[in-house]
Every structure is written in structure tokens, then in C-alpha cells.
Amino acid sequence: MAEMLKVENLKKAFGKNEVLTGIDGVVNSGQVIVVIGPSGGGKSTFLRCLNLLETPTSGKIAFEGQDLTQLPEKKLDDIREKMGMVFQSFNLFSNMNVMDNLTLAPKRVKGEDEAQAQKKALELLERVGLAEKKDAFPESLSGGQQQRVAIARALAMDPDVMLFDEPTSALDPEMVGEVLKVMQDLAHSGMTMVVVTHEMGFARQVADEVWFMDGGDIAEKGTPEQIFEHPQNERTKDFLSRILAQ
């Protein structure tokens, strides 16, 4: 399996607040990594460092063999294009309808023509079950629908890896399933994914590896079976017992 992302001793501080204290990890092509951990542990910061939305303080992030921390801002746009990102709060462009949300970046960044971009967008909307909403504006969609559109929007760029930051946390419980279903299908299609989530069921079923993050570093890594059935680290055990008690 080819290495897609390799993180070495990644550190990030906001002023004096050291949020990431040295993270190491490898994401192989086609793998699904699920990152779990307590609130404030640095999961979002880690994810945002991966596509340089946040600039790391030190360390290396190798993406397909290229060290991103050494690249100038202009080159980073080319890199981000290959890393799709899905946010907790969807962040659909509120000044555009669904179709334009999906075709904007392919046209602007990849130079696709209108017809080409629309054709692909329709396919993707079909795939997330929202083809009939192509002319709707984001504000008229439910949270679950918005998040599915957001996933389709990221996929429209044909990314090599997809980053998810708590994609279901802002959803009403009855909508969580529809989004997880889309993500599950995506995983089965072979997409490389890094998913921050509190959905332990999803982690168990879909993850190839689970990373437990706490206090700015990865306390424990392993298969779902290892992490959920036989956690080694005290912090992991503590976290899981609290989560499962809910």
C-alpha cells in the first residue's frame, strides 16, 4: 500500500497554547482513519494542519511524497485541490444554488467547462441522493441534505483524500444516518479518508485504523478491535468508558 500522507513530529501552538505537541502518523492510500478523542484535544487543529488551513509551528507533512510545510502559498492551492474537506457546519456557499456550489471550484480551479462540470455535478448529486435539489439554495435544505451536498462538492474536485471534521455533530439525530451512509459508501469505493467523529459505531464498522487523540498528541493507535475491545492506554480506557456510559 502506497503512503499517501505521512506526518512527522507535527507541532502547532496558538501563541503560548501548545495545541499539538508532536504528532506522527501514516495514512495509506485507500485507508480510512478515524480520529477520536475528548473535546479540545486538538483533533480539528490536526485535520486543518493537514491541508494547511492552519500553518503548523514545526514538523513535516508529506503528501504524496511532497513536504507541504516547505511549499509557498501559491503551490498550496494545487495541493488543497487534491484534499477534500467536509466541515461540521457544512459551509455551503450561501450565495449560490447547489449546482453552482458543486461546479464553482472545478471551473475556477481546474478550468473545466460548464457542460463538463455540470455533468459531473449531477452524477455526484445522484450519488448522494439529491439530484432533484440541484437548483435549491443551501438555506432551503435540511442539515443532512446540506452535508451531503458538501460531500459532493468536495468530491467534485476528484480529491485523492477526504478529510471529515465531525461531519454529523451539528445534525439532528434523525439525519445522522443519511450522512454516515454516504460516507460508508465512499469508503467502500476505495476513497482514502481521515474522519474525526464521535460516532463510535461508524468507527467500528468502517475504520481501518482508529487514532485516539488527547492533549495534543496521539495516545494510542490500532484497529477498531484493538482500540475498542483491548485499549492499552489509561486515557483511552477512561475516554471510552465515559463515551459508552452515555
Added chain:
Amino acid sequence: MKLKKISLWLTALVCLLGLFAVFAPSGQVQAADNSLQRVKDKGTLVMGTSPDYPPYEFITKVNGKNQVVGMDVDVAHKIAKDLGVKLVIKQMDFDSLLVALETHKVDMVLSAMTPTEERKQSVDFSQVYYDAGQAIIVRKQDLHLYKDKNSFAGKQVGVQTGSLQQDLAKKQMKKSHLKALTKVTDLILSLETNKIDGIVAEDAVAQAYVANDTRLAKIDAKFDLGGDENGTAIAFAKNSGTLVNAVNHSIDQIKQQKLTKQYINNAGKYMATNTENKSMFNYWSYFAKGVGYTLLITAISVVIGIILGTMFALGRMSRKAILHYPAVWYIEFVRGTPLMIQVMFVYFGVGLLWNNIPAFFAGVVAVALNSAAYVAEYIRGGIDSVPVGQVEAARSLGMSQRDTMQTIVLPQAIKIIWPSLGNEFISLIKESSIVSIIGVTDLIYQLRAVQAATYRGVAPIAVAMVLYFIMTFTLSRILNHAERKMQHG
């Protein structure tokens, strides 16, 4: 960090003072006297005047066109003819006339100006070309109450700001309460509405108003006048000996041939045609021109203001100090000073470097630069209120900062900014009226002109007010309509 900020502010202050230092000394430079040669070389003699003072200078319609006429204009024509050059008339507020001389915006000032000692400190004067006594204008029904200046103890007396009459009244009517206004027309209005009890004015002026308004009468003021304190002369920039000599020569002829009498008769004829029909309809072209200019100034200023304002807003939001701090200074400074001073600074201050800066251009530039600072803050507020998630989503798709700004942030910000931009547009219609002080012929300026021409105070004000309202009301309807369309589109 704090120290750095303070030092940046200090730099800003020093730069600003430097700016003034550049302008300040140039006023005092004593060049060789080439005043006459300069006028002959350029072939024009530029006269500055405040045409609201019949019979000396006022505006009337000649062959359907508004024109400055009056005794002073005839005198100036005679001088220009003697010098073999073309006369150009520049109109501005009386208060601005001497500054215009110092900054070489005009070659001479003929505006019924009396050569007082104070004025002689800053400008040169020709010999006196016309001598008139001083009168006090009163309401006709009160005529029996007054004999001369001493009858006004404890009364309210009006004078024109910066005029000889103001000086005289200050010194010789110590028991009266003085009220100074810029325009004679405003003084007349104050008198007719009982706000003041008398107006000290030159006899010829008093005569003009009394002859045209049956509610008014005049008495002799009986001031103690010494020498030159009585009469009107032509003002020049300091150190203009050669030009003054040439002009004195023309004045000699005017006196010998008793031309002033003929000039005053001419003025009287114009005044009579002016007052033949005092209906506001007769002056619609004045108002139309004023509305046109007001709209033009506003429209140009809005466009420039939005373009510059966007640049300043982006500058202020930039993380680069070289863009950020100048934008911050500019915005704070402009918002912290009155538009009126900015208009005067651009016209007179910048005019020191660029001599022939047209008043209209200076006015538009000042208003646009002023508006840009306010627009910048609206735009910054609008951009700030676009959620960061929108930007992050765009960036995560590989879109550049510029693309993100253009396709995501600005379109969303515009919706938020639009109402404030509309308000700015509307308030510019009103605030641009300040450019009338440098002689831009906007609606306020035309209102003054109609007042001077018709001897009517209130009616022109009412017409101008209604016109302003029609403009702002129509505009706000249009903007509301556009806003509704945008929110649904």
C-alpha cells in the same frame, strides 16, 4: 508590541505634519514682481468675486445664460481691455476671496472690498475706485425708530462676515449686538423675519435692496470714517506692484471719465430685469443646473468612493503593515475631520502645487475621498460579517485567495453592505452641498444666486429644499427596489 503600535502612530503624525510643512512656507515666498508680465503672458486676467452684492456684483440671465454682472464686473472689463487680455470671472464665497489671491487662484479681487489696514497686511490694493457712504437697512414700519448708528443700542444688528461693515460696527456700535452672516441675502431674510433690527451695508447695496423690496427702508449710518476706510478698491496678491500700477492707470481713466455712474446705471438695468418677474418658475434653469451639478458630483463621488473604499477596506484588512497602516490612518483621519475643511484643503492647499485646479474637480475629489473612508468601513464591516467557514470551504477546494474574495466573500458582503451604501449615497446628495463654498455651482450655490437675483429669501430655500427631498426620496425608492430584487435573486 504596544510600543511598536505607538511608534507607528507617531510616524503617522510626523508624516502628516510634514505634509503641512510642505504647503506652509510656499505662501510666503517672495518672488520677483512679474505680476503684470504673467497676466500678459497667459492672456487672461482672472477676477475673483462673490456675486451676491448688487449693484457691485450679482448674477443675472443674459440671453438665457447666467452671468455675473454689476459695477465691479464693468470695472474689471475696462481693466482687462486696457491690458489687452481676456477677463475671466471666478465666483466664490467672500470669505474665500483673499485665500484665493494668496494661493494665486485669481489675479485680482473685485468684490466691493474696502482697503482696510488689516487687509493691507496680507494683500496689495489699488487706489479706491468708488466711494460710497454706509447705510443701515431697516424694516420700513420701524423707520421712525432710528436716526443713525447710535439708535441701535441694545438692538440686533446684522453684518456680512469679514466685511468692512463688521469692523465699523464692532468699533462704533459697541452697544449693539452684532450678528454676522456670510450672505447679504441671509441678512435680509433675518431682518424681514425680525431676527435682527438692522443691517449695516454700503449705501449702494442698501439702495438696491430698498428699491426692490417695499418692506425695507434705509438710513444713513453716520460712521466716523477716515481716508481709505471708505470706498472700494481692487485687491492683489502681495508684491504685485507692476500689475497694481497698470490697474491704477485704468482707474484714473474711470475717475476722469466718471464711468462708475454709467456702470451703476447698467447694473440698475440688470437688477430691474431680474426683479421684473420674481416667480421661482422664472428661475427654473438655475435650479435645474444646480440639481444637475449636485447629482453629477454625487454620482462621480459615489463611484470613486466605492472603488477607493474597497481598496482601503482591503488594505485595512491586510496583514501586511505597509498596506494596513496607511489605510487605517487614512480612514481615521478623514473620518475625524470635517468635510468642509477637506474641501477647502483640496482646493486651496493642493492648489498651491497645482495652480489651476478647477473648483468642480477639487470639490468632487474632496467629496469622493471623504466618502471613500466611510465606504471603506462599511465594506470592512460587510466582509467581516461573512462567516470564516465560507472562506475556509473555498480555500479547501483549492481556490486562491483572490478567487475566494471575488466569488464568495464580496458577493455575500455586498448584500450586507448595500443598505449602508445606499444611505451613504443619499447623504452625499445632501453633504455635497458644502462644495458651494469654493464656487461649485451646485443646488445650494444656485439657491444663493436666485436669492441674490430676486431679493427673495424664503421662496428659493423652499424650492431647493423640495428639490433635495425629491432627489433623496426618489433615490431611496430606487435603492430599496434594487435591494429587494437582490435579496430574492
